Amino acid sequence: MRSSLAYILAAVTLTIARPGETSARAPKTNPWAQITPADTAAVWDLLHSPAAGLNLTDPPFTASQTDNYVAFIDTLHTNKSAVLPYIDGNGLQPAKFARAVIFEGGRTVPISQEYMIGPLPVSNRTRIQKLDYIFNGGKGGTVPFNARFFDLQRDAASEPLLASVMTEVADITTELFGGVYYGADDDRTDLIYTFDTPVSTDGSSAVRIVMFRYPTEVEFLQPLDFYVILDIPGTDPSKYTLRGIVTNEKFFSTVDKFRQAYDAGEITNPYPQPRDYEWAQLTRKEEMGTRPLENKLAPQSIELGGKRYKIDTQQNYVEYLGWSFYMSWTRQLGLMFFDVKFKGERIIYELSMQEATAQYAGNTPKAASTVYHDTHYGFGAQSAVLVEGFDCPFGATLLNASYPDGRHTTIKPQAICIFEADYGFPLARHRTSSFGPFQGYGFSDLGVVKASALHVRHIATVGNYDYLFDFAFNVDGSLEVGVRASGYLQASPYYKTQGRFGPRVHNSTQGSYHDHVVTFKADFDVLGTKNSFQVTELKTVKQSQPWFPELGEFDQMELQASNLKREKQLNFAENGQAMYTVISERTNAWGEKRGYRITPGHSNIHLTSPNSPFSRKQSEFSKSHLAVTRVHDTEPYANSWQNINLPEAPQHDFAKFFNDESVEDEDITVWFNLGMHHFTRSEDIPVTLFTEASSSILFAPQNFFDRAQEGDLQNRRWIETGEDQDELNFEAYGVPLANCAINLREPVTNILPWEDLIV
Known part of the structure; x- marks a missing residue:
């Protein structure tokens, strides 16, 4: 059943998850639509074909930072100059193109390069070209290696140096934070880390600033006062070095200098970070008590008259x-x-x-x-x-x-x-002034218009x-x-x-x-x-x-x-x-x-x-x-x-x-x-x-129109006073109040799985 559902979902990119909505018919085929799953697979195969000459590693997760591999494929939107003759006139529907980002670590000078692939669907007319024209920095779709996205491959290359530094100070981090980092794959490790961007300024070098945290669901709120700064230029890890360690608002350029300060009693942890994290979870907090009547369902916005x-x-x-x-x-x-x-x-x-x-x-x-x-x-x-x-x-x-x-x-x-x-x-409302015999008694005509979006x-x-x-x-x-x-x-x-x-x-x-x-x-x-x-x-x-x-x-x-x-x-x-x-x-x-x-x-x-x-x-x-x-x-x-x-x-x-x-x-x-x-x-x-x-x-x-855009709306009321001072006449313009019974239901989770589907 799941595979057949995935096949149905793959047929279109945006699909209604619940039935019952009214259908429209677009005047033209959507020229901005994203590429189809079939196009994605075909583009992938074309890029990896020997004829393409890109020498790509597949699958990418087996690659290292010195390999060539596809980072991702996406839709390249059609140029406006090509769309207007089609959408506004009788021009041909413009061709579709994909864009692909390839990390080319296998080059003598490693880079990241963007490509455009089209027209789609893939045929003998389809070409792989560098996607340069949308970038104005002087190098087209090329990004220097040091400035490229810091993915798992780059992370793996700098991991040995980080693990080495943290292993040298494991006794100190144990005393300060009750945690150690011996490497991501070491069972003794009980700290995690994050790092910032930018990691480079112009692509000529790369610096990684690592901050440690506790491995919890709320890690962003549990920072530890311990930073390791690494210089990691290029693809050769043997050239990666420690720039320094920062803690207690102090910078230490070497592990030895850091240890000397610690041994001298200059490094402390006056505000220990608790490892418990319930205080930071988005759950109801019983200790805060209960508000009166909050056990009732909150007000809801319902399309009472049906979908418009x-x-x-x-x-x-x-x-x-x-x-x-x-x-x-x-x-x-x-x-x-x-x-x-x-x-x-x-x-x-x-x-x-x-x-x-x-x-x-x-x-x-x-x-x-x-x-x-x-x-x-x-x-x-x-x-x-x-x-x-x-x-x-x-x-x-x-x-x-x-x-x-x-x-x-x-x-x-x-x-x-x-x-x-x-x-x-209301979108608009006005009660007209009273004149004549009722002046001063508050009787008047009233118009009010419903506002919705x-x-x-x-x-x-x-x-x-x-x-x-x-x-x-x-x-x-x-x-x-x-x-x-x-x-x-x-x-x-x-x-x-x-x-x-x-x-x-x-x-x-x-x-x-x-x-x-x-x-x-x-x-x-x-x-x-x-x-x-x-x-x-x-x-x-x-x-x-x-x-x-x-x-x-x-x-x-x-x-x-x-x-x-x-x-x-x-x-x-x-x-x-x-x-x-x-x-x-x-x-x-x-x-x-x-x-x-x-x-x-x-x-x-x-x-x-x-x-x-x-x-x-x-x-x-x-x-x-x-x-x-x-x-x-x-x-x-x-x-x-x-x-x-x-x-x-x-x-x-x-x-x-x-x-x-x-x-x-x-x-x-x-x-x-x-x-x-x-x-x-x-x-x-x-x-x-x-x-x-x-x-x-x-x-x-x-001034786009000659008057306000409310006169053609029927969801309004006009109320007039009658000859009798106690009489009010209502004009509903054919839109009566709805009589309905509402049955609010829980989401039907067996229609769609809540996790991502891959087709």
């Missing part, structure tokens, strides 16, 4: 109350949206998450130097199973996602949910954090993008002297302050590809008016609108005194240029430290609220997934997008950042809460 959206599951296409869009999925970026339209008119060509940057602060080796780019680990590959009724409402449409995994395809069950939800407030949501668990991505398509034509973070802090050992980097959150644990900056791409096509970026500023000016001669000149507000002339990174105005709008030259009935404005929501931030040596050039996209660039097929992504280890010599340099090109009446992309400055606190234990760690932005019509 339609899905074409073969094409991953959705329709909802005027909205339509296609979806896609990649290993590195996760969920992406294309051809987003409202009432048949395109607003956005592409909306996608591009990167999630996290930068830490501290006076310990790991905290001080850590910068993460989480696409480095893969948002699509790290997606999480959604729990019905908790991650998403009961009755939500649950979708599976898939990504290439070696020669096979891994299915992520219930990775995406779609649901319509009440917004908790279609949500598309997924969660990715990358290391210690769960990122919740929520895209809300509102009935008024606005679109809200939100991101929330929950999970374990990457904590540091507690020091009395380091409160400026974060508070003490447990006996020997300090919450390390850090930034989360999540970068998105919005390729706006407001009524076509010719758009401008208008900035409307609210200015205070001196004015005089002849009907107020006694005032002379006085302060007055006025709007000053101008279009951005050239590509630029910019920040939101202080006090919110500016409006940012992507406009078309086409006008509405009143002669106003039609557009969509970009409204900051909660916690729109950028990186605090723009000149850190660990994020100097490879994180430029995270250093402003907004950026506006001209669209080019050569600039599809803000970042390269391997960029994190190249802060001084990025493979892909976002700063080079800004080459003084015009963005007036051009095809433009707006890159925007959401996130939070994470001022850590005791309430981050056991995990950070979604309520506070949140950020959002809203795209809303700005």
Whole structure:
């Protein structure tokens, strides 16, 4: 039964996990669809064929860092210039391509190299070519060995040196922490370790900063005050050396110097880390007591009237109350949206998450130097199973996602949910003023309109954090993008002297302050590809008016609108005194240029430290609220997934997008950042809460229509007072209140296994 189920799931990439949803029919075959499982297997076989000449080790897990092997295969999205003639006209459907990352450790000068393989499906027309055109760092898809992803093979190469150092000090670590590390495969080992990124600055060398922890479910909250720093350049482990040991806020360049300090009584452990970890688990804590009535099921959002959206599951296409869009999925970026339209008119060509940057602060080796780019680990590959009724409402449409995994395809069950939800407030409401005989008695007419939105949501668990991505398509034509973070802090050992980097959150644990900056791409096509970026500023000016001669000149507000002339990174105005709008030259009935404005929501931030040596050039996209660039097929992504280890010599340099090109009446992309400055606190234990760690932005019509998009909604009420003062007349517009019996059920776990499926 499981194999037949896997075969069914392999037929499409996003599949509804529950029956009963209404089907739609996409107007065109999805040109952004990810490659199929059959294509993945065929690409894998082609790369490993003798004719390819790549000399690959298969399977990769048997390889060493001096071998050539495939790191992963993913979808290479079709260029916009090839898609538009097809999606908007009668052009041919563009060919599909895969991308493959190959770690070529067997070269004289070892590298990582990206390739493009296509057209697909594999035939005698299919070619393997270097994927260089989407990278602007000067070396195309090539990454130096020292800067490449630190995988199991590189880990194994540096393991002997780390084990040797830790074995030499095993008696000291036993006394300090009650633990030892003799190597990952040694049964006596009862400590684990983590290390930071970046491990290199420009690819010429590599440094590994190792921090030790207890091997528990909550290791991120149990850091030990012990760091080993290794220099590990190149592929020859005989050249790897110890740079030093750090503990007690002191650096020791050799094991002997460290031991001398310990023997002299200079090394202590004043705040021992407890090995128990129940305090840090996300479980109910009996010692906290019980809240009255909390044994009852919490309120739920239910689609009482049935589903008001339609899905074409073969094409991953959705329709909802005027909205339509296609979806896609990649290993590195996760969920992406294309051809987003409202009432048949395109607003956005592409909306996608591009990167999630996290930068830490501290006076310990790991905290001080850590910068993460989480696409480095893969948002699509790290997606999480959604729990019905908790991650998403009961009755939500649950979708599976898939990504290439070696020669096979891994299915992520219930990775995406779609649901319509009440917004908790009316879309519009007004009670008209009373006139005539009832003036002053409160009798009047009242109109109120229901607010709801279609949500598309997924969660990715990358290391210690769960990122919740929520895209809300509102009935008024606005679109809200939100991101929330929950999970374990990457904590540091507690020091009395380091409160400026974060508070003490447990006996020997300090919450390390850090930034989360999540970068998105919005390729706006407001009524076509010719758009401008208008900035409307609210200015205070001196004015005089002849009907107020006694005032002379006085302060007055006025709007000053101008279009951005050239590509630029910019920040939101202080006090919110500016409006940012992507406009078309086409006008509405009143002669106003039609557009969509970009409204900051909660916690729109950028990186605090723009000149850190660990994020100097490879994180430029995270250093402003907004950026506006001209669209080019050569600039599809803000970042390269391997960029994190190249802060001084990025493979892909976002700063080079800004080459003084015009963005007036051009095809433009707006890159925007959401996130939070994470001022850590005791309430981050056991995990950070979604309520506070949140950020959002809203795209809303700005003269796009001739009037508000509420007049055609039937979910509303009009209430009039009758001739009798006590009489009220209701107009329901054909939408009565629902009478229903609700049977909430537990998730049906025998339909889909909760672990990943591989087909």
